[in-house]
Amino acid sequence: MIEPILLSLKVALIAVAIVAVLATLLARVLARRTFAGKNLLESCIILPMVLPPTVLGYGLLILLGKRGLLGRLLLDWFDWQIVFTWWAAIIAAAVVSFPLMYQSAKAAFASVDASLEQAARTLGSNEGRVFLRVTLPLAYPGLLAGLVLSFARALGEFGATLMVAGNIPGKTQTIPLAIYFAVETGDNILARNLVLVITGLSIAALFWLNLWSRKKIEIWQQGGDSNAQRIHS
């Protein structure tokens, strides 16, 4: 029972690490820009959230499979077959959790007052410092929410993972797959235990997020809504 749990955590953590960097950067780049086709591009970014996982799995197979567009190149150049390895599980988890991270990051960056970034610029900061000292700390609660949501989504990925990574115990069999095949083979105790584990993990992540982001924000906002403190000058 421990194998699928460790594998799931490993896959979800690596997928979220990749997604966190890529989706955050993409959201930052697109947040303050308008251009023709932006709407279409964003629709495509969000698409994995609404498509059935089997459609994504099929798409990934076409892309990464032995005769796939990218899969063939990887096989020819590096002799590396990616489907039915745990890398395929990571890619499947990353693809389905990407829109969640992107949406959260986009909302988080949009909530940062642009005049704060402008102020930092007039105070001599280059774009890197503006991002690290102003944008990122202010967008942080939203980014954290995105992280937790995409982690939970990556942890629960089933359909696309099954199609591109298969169900190889110890290699690609994550918790959701293990549950499915445990029920299939009538091993109800294993299924029940895994269900409890994944539910516990998800609840812990969400609970921690709620607790922590609230604390973080309270520090800046204390007194912000109390008019009593504002009267003296």
Next chain:
Amino acid sequence: MLNASIRKELPAFAIDIDLQFDNGILVLFGPSGSGKSTILNCLAGLRKPSGGRITLGERIFFCQQQGINVPARSRRIGYVFQDYALFPHMTVKDNVLFGLPPGPHRCKKKRGYRMSVRETLDTLKIIHLQDRYPAQLSGGERQRVALARALMVEPELLLLDEPLSALDNQIRQTLQQELKQLQRTWQIPFVLVTHCPHELEALADQVIYLEAGRPNLQPTWQQPLTESGVQTVSV
């Protein structure tokens, strides 16, 4: 000496203005949406004019012909934003020190600044606030912090966008006096944008009446004098 001619097309009209100004407080006075803030943003380097030339002393900030556009971070122009734009996640102290080069010893005297950090905070009477967050400050205090933050880097020009519009009348009058004093102490040109006739009267050494992006010798526009200082959003 600030020398600027700015042209910039906006959706509703085009800005076309020439400024020559040395020392004191120059007030750009006009109704909301007359392009006042856009002019400030062009001076600060936050927006790019479509034509013209901006120089301060020997330094060229923008020149369309030579293709020069110095980014805001290199202009050393102080900017006090309309809503002060204080960083909400930093204490007053961190806000004020934001523009100074990072390092453990931010001793300004050694770097050849005119005023130490302490002197600047003292002048603006905010030294006792240094560990608070902006959300814990009154409007007047926020304004002083924003001024201190902008002045800390010792700019050669200070831009103020409706600096007093969010304050109530009593604090406003005190701060008007202080602002005037501050200019006399620092001896750099202040360019101040307002739509409030009181401020114009109290502060201006020189005034430009703006209407739809162009200077107007005879101000045809007058805002009814409001005591409450209703805040209006301008372009």
